[in-house]
Amino acid sequence: MFRAAGLLMAIALTMGGGVPVWAAAWQPTRPVEFIVPAGTGGGADQMARVIQGIVTKHNLMPTAMVVINKAGGAGGEGFLDIKASRGNPHKLVITLSNLFTTPLATGIPVSWKDMTPVAMMALDEFVLWVNAEKPYKTAAEYVAAMKAAPPGQFKMGGTGSKQEDQIITVAMERLTGVKMTYIPYKGGGEVAVQLVGNHVDSTVNNPIEAVAQWRAGKLRPLCVFDKIVLPVTDKIAGDMAWSDIPTCESQGLNIQYLMLRGIFMPPGATKEQVQYYVDLLEKVRATPEWKQLMHDGAFNPTFMTGDHYAAWVDTEDNRHRDLMKEAGFLAGN
Amino acid sequence: MEELVNLFHGFAVVLQPYNIMLMIIGILLGVIIGVLPGLGGANGVAILLPLTFSMSPTSAIIMLSCIYWGALFGGAITSILFNIPGEPWSVATTFDGHPMARNGRAGEALTAAFTSSFVGALFAVIMITLLAPLVASFALRFGPAEKFSVFFLAFCSFIGMGKEPPAKTIAAMMIGFVMAAVGLDSITGNLRLTFGFTNLINGFDFLIAVIGLFGIGEILLTMEEGLSFQGRAAVINPTVVWRTWKELPRYWKTSLTSCLVGCWMGISPAGATPASFMSYGIAKRSSSNGEAFGTGQIEGVIAPETAAHAAGTSALLPMLALGVPGSPTAAVLLGGLMIWGLQPGPLLFVEQKEFVWGLIASMYLGNLMGLIIVLTCVPLFAAILKVPFSIIGPVILVFCAIGAYTVHNSTFDVALMLIFGILGYVMKKCDYPLAPLVLAIVLGDKAEEAFRQSMLASQGNLGVFFSNGLVGTIMTLGLAMLFWQPLQTVFARLRGQ
Numbered sequence: 169m170f171r172a173a174g175l176l177m178a179i180a181l182t183m184g185g186g187v188p189v190w191a192a193a194w195q196p197t198r199p200v201e202f203i204v205p206a207g208t209g210g211g212a213d214q215m216a217r218v219i220q221g222i223v224t225k226h227n228l229m230p231t232a233m234v235v236i237n238k239a240g241g242a243g244g245e246g247f248l249d250i251k252a253s254r255g256n257p258h259k260l261v262i263t264l265s266n267l268f269t270t271p272l273a274t275g276i277p278v279s280w281k282d283m284t285p286v287a288m289m290a291l292d293e294f295v296l297w298v299n300a301e302k303p304y305k306t307a308a309e310y311v312a313a314m315k316a317a318p319p320g321q322f323k324m325g326g327t328g329s330k331q332e333d334q335i336i337t338v339a340m341e342r343l344t345g346v347k348m349t350y351i352p353y354k355g356g357g358e359v360a361v362q363l364v365g366n367h368v369d370s371t372v373n374n375p376i377e378a379v380a381q382w383r384a385g386k387l388r389p390l391c392v393f394d395k396i397v398l399p400v401t402d403k404i405a406g407d408m409a410w411s412d413i414p415t416c417e418s419q420g421l422n423i424q425y426l427m428l429r430g431i432f433m434p435p436g437a438t439k440e441q442v443q444y445y446v447d448l449l450e451k452v453r454a455t456p457e458w459k460q461l462m463h464d465g466a467f468n469p470t471f472m473t474g475d476h477y478a479a480w481v482d483t484e485d486n487r488h489r490d491l492m493k494e495a496g497f498l499a500g501n
Numbered sequence: 502m503e504e505l506v507n508l509f510h511g512f513a514v515v516l517q518p519y520n521i522m523l524m525i526i527g528i529l530l531g532v533i534i535g536v537l538p539g540l541g542g543a544n545g546v547a548i549l550l551p552l553t554f555s556m557s558p559t560s561a562i563i564m565l566s567c568i569y570w571g572a573l574f575g576g577a578i579t580s581i582l583f584n585i586p587g588e589p590w591s592v593a594t595t596f597d598g599h600p601m602a603r604n605g606r607a608g609e610a611l612t613a614a615f616t617s618s619f620v621g622a623l624f625a626v627i628m629i630t631l632l633a634p635l636v637a638s639f640a641l642r643f644g645p646a647e648k649f650s651v652f653f654l655a656f657c658s659f660i661g662m663g664k665e666p667p668a669k670t671i672a673a674m675m676i677g678f679v680m681a682a683v684g685l686d687s688i689t690g691n692l693r694l695t696f697g698f699t700n701l702i703n704g705f706d707f708l709i710a711v712i713g714l715f716g717i718g719e720i721l722l723t724m725e726e727g728l729s730f731q732g733r734a735a736v737i738n739p740t741v742v743w744r745t746w747k748e749l750p751r752y753w754k755t756s757l758t759s760c761l762v763g764c765w766m767g768i769s770p771a772g773a774t775p776a777s778f779m780s781y782g783i784a785k786r787s788s789s790n791g792e793a794f795g796t797g798q799i800e801g802v803i804a805p806e807t808a809a810h811a812a813g814t815s816a817l818l819p820m821l822a823l824g825v826p827g828s829p830t831a832a833v834l835l836g837g838l839m840i841w842g843l844q845p846g847p848l849l850f851v852e853q854k855e856f857v858w859g860l861i862a863s864m865y866l867g868n869l870m871g872l873i874i875v876l877t878c879v880p881l882f883a884a885i886l887k888v889p890f891s892i893i894g895p896v897i898l899v900f901c902a903i904g905a906y907t908v909h910n911s912t913f914d915v916a917l918m919l920i921f922g923i924l925g926y927v928m929k930k931c932d933y934p935l936a937p938l939v940l941a942i943v944l945g946d947k948a949e950e951a952f953r954q955s956m957l958a959s960q961g962n963l964g965v966f967f968s969n970g971l972v973g974t975i976m977t978l979g980l981a982m983l984f985w986q987p988l989q990t991v992f993a994r995l996r997g998q
Contacts, residue, residue, distance in 0.1 A: 207832070213836055214836055214839050217550070217836045217839070218839065221551065221554045224551045225554045232551070233551075234548075235547070239703075240684065240702050240703025240704065240909075241684065241685045241702030241703060242685050244685075244699075244702050245703050248699055248702075273691070274690070274691060274702075275692070276699065276702065320960060323958055328687070329686075329687060329690030330690035331690065334690075349957055349958065349960070350957075351954050351957050351958055352688055352954070354687065358825055361640075361641065361823050362644065365641035365642060365643070367644030367645065367958070379844070380824050380844050380846020380847065380848065381846060381847070383844075383846065383848055384847035386847065457840075457842075464844070497690070
């Protein structure tokens with residue numbers, strides 16, 4: 169009832185407000201809600217708030233942008249909100265891998281097909297980290313130590329359950345044949361600190377989640393779960409740069425995983441509306457603040473829009489279905 | 502010594518007129534945010550964050566942290582006057598604060614609350630100034646088992662505290678645990694107890710429960726009592742602040758314990774809410790007139806307020822030094838740091854001296870300024886009680902509804918709030934205590950998560966809770982608290998023989 173009334177109101181407002189600019193290109197007439205389907209302080213939240221900051225600081229939009237966290241049900245709350253806002257052009261959502269994993273793991277009725285793809289902003293990398301006090305200097309040494317210990321002795325800390333961190337952990341288990349104990353925590357920052365405090369043995373934190381502890385000499389990166397090494401060559405800790413971390417493949421751990429940091433709109437958005445946000449995000453990408461974020465977090469700054477983007481998302485969706493099925497993470501299991 | 506030099510440098514930064522102006526604006530906004538139920542410090546800071554993007558990082562953090570202090574102060578106002586906690590950590594303040602207001606001592610209760618908040622914050626800031634590196638390494642020792650032991654202690658220090666029979670306390674607590682279990686099970690990643698109803702995937706938010714149970718429940722009760730409110734008869738006297746201050750030093754022991762509990766909870770990081778409950782429980786046990794707690798004892802206001810503020814302040818330390826927020830507001834501030842181009846973590850203290858010490862200096866001055874601002878308003882706040890309930894009641898109801906809506910921008914929550922209101926009314930009528938229910942909703946899922954993480958890590962061995970000195974001591978303390986009453990009876994009997 170309420171929702172339907174709200175929707176009608178939203179449509180009425182959009183149409184009413186849209187009249188003067190009907191002939192010109194579409195632009196927002198109300199504050200734009202930027203939904204983050206994750207908690208405050210995490211990677212997606214940081215990126216959304218940086219985008220909000222850039223849009224506000226450089227006056228890129230005629231109306232305000234408001235970041236709203238809807239983290240319930242592993243992000244399902246945020247995706248359902250977008251799904252239910254059909255035709256509302258004043259809503260955006262930033263997604264991470266939970267766009268694929270949450271519906272599969274929880275059975276929440278939502279899929280990327282219920283939304284309109286706008287743009288991929290970047291891909292986030294995953295790095296295998298251990299505590300700097302531990303003797304393992306390479307991933308190969310770490311795997312050897314895992315194999316020597318009784319099954320389940322080595323603890324992997326990660327963000328969330330049946331999400332990307334655990335998918336990588338399961339892949340590692342399959343490849344090495346060693347059982348690990350996966351311990352889920354609420355957020356990436358907490359995971360990094362648990363590793364510093366030696367409460368877990370390793371993590372697969374994103375670069376930006378662990379960089380501060382690495383620079384302080386508390387953590388050591390072993391390998392990156394990508395085909396190629398990271399592009400950032402500035403020295404970060406001692407004489408090591410992001411680019412000095414070898415790929416996991418070169419260490420005998422043939423696992424590649426990249427996480428989507430992309431923007432979607434509610435279903436039923438028009439071409440002009442999508443184009444407006446694509447242009448807006450292009451402008452965001454051109455700012456020095458954005459470049460700084462990409463640099464600090466050693467992101468893979470791939471930008472995709474339109475059909476390319478939709479095709480990429482579709483492939484990833486299928487890949488996750490297979491990965492989740494193999495790991496036994498599908499709802500009802 | 503180097504710390505002191507840095508601190509004075511920090512004061513020099515904060516005392517620029519522009520920064521002082523930001524401080525006052527921040528405190529005033531914070532008090533308003535704190536007064537409105539639902540619109541907590543975290544929401545307030547998140548909404549105002551964009552305003553600070555064009556400022557320098559130091560000015561921005563001064564303003565945002567002052568909003569945080571203001572919210573901490575403001576949360577006490579509605580809990581004392583109307584029995585409606587503006588913030589989660591003010592729930593414990595209602596236990597004695599509201600009875601004081603009903604007895605016509607609203608001014609004293611407010612003064613005690615504000616002053617204690619200031620004392621707690623000051624204690625925590627001094628600790629941060631002197632012990633920052635040490636404290637940060639202490640926080641690193643908290644793994645899942647240690648965290649669970651802290652929650653365990655919070656629950657145990659609570660059982661047998663009220664006048665209600667322990668069975669009723671436990672029954673209320675169990676209802677809370679069931680409610681806390683609704684939503685996503687963070688360990689298995691599956692949904693629990695949602696019955697396919699998508700509105701429930703987020704679980705029962707603690708704020709909605711508090712607004713309903715306390716706010717709406719209280720309005721229903723007052724309506725039943727014929728809209729009377731005894732606090733109205735109180736004479737408002739501007740000298741109430743001085744009179745209360747003369748009385749406060751007598752309770753230095755309660756204050757000190759609460760400061761320590763608060764700092765510890767803020768760093769560990771369990772947060773301000775368990776700190777306030779735990780500190781109330783300890784004060785009730787250790788005070789000479791603990792029996793009278795709940796009838797309007799000034800100590801019952803001092804303990805939770807001191808602890809909440811000490812915890813709220815010290816929660817910023819793990820955020821700065823480790824990059825892990827100790828409270829939801831700290832989490833939003835953390836997001837802010839990233840946007841201003843600062844990287845929280847062990848090196849922040851080394852690389853961004855001006856920022857860190859500017860923030861610490863603003864903690865001193867912000868709290869002092871906050872205290873002055875709220876204290877001058879005490880007679881004004883107390884005078885609100887003079888407004889007839891038939892006018893103020895509907896206003897409260899509207900604010901409650903707005904508050905419930907703001908938590909998740911969802912009308913479903915407003916309906917949920919009303920249901921909680923009826924539940925609160927029924928429970929009060931049947932003499933079931935509300936506080937254990939609230940405590941279980943707040944901490945239930947966190948305690949469960951920490952317990953199950955520990956069990957995963959130890960592969961099912963309960964011995965992990967006694968595996969090192971730290972966790973063992975906290976667990977033993979908890980058990981002692983749990984069996985306090987039976988033990989006391991045994992001791993009394995032994996002595997009698």
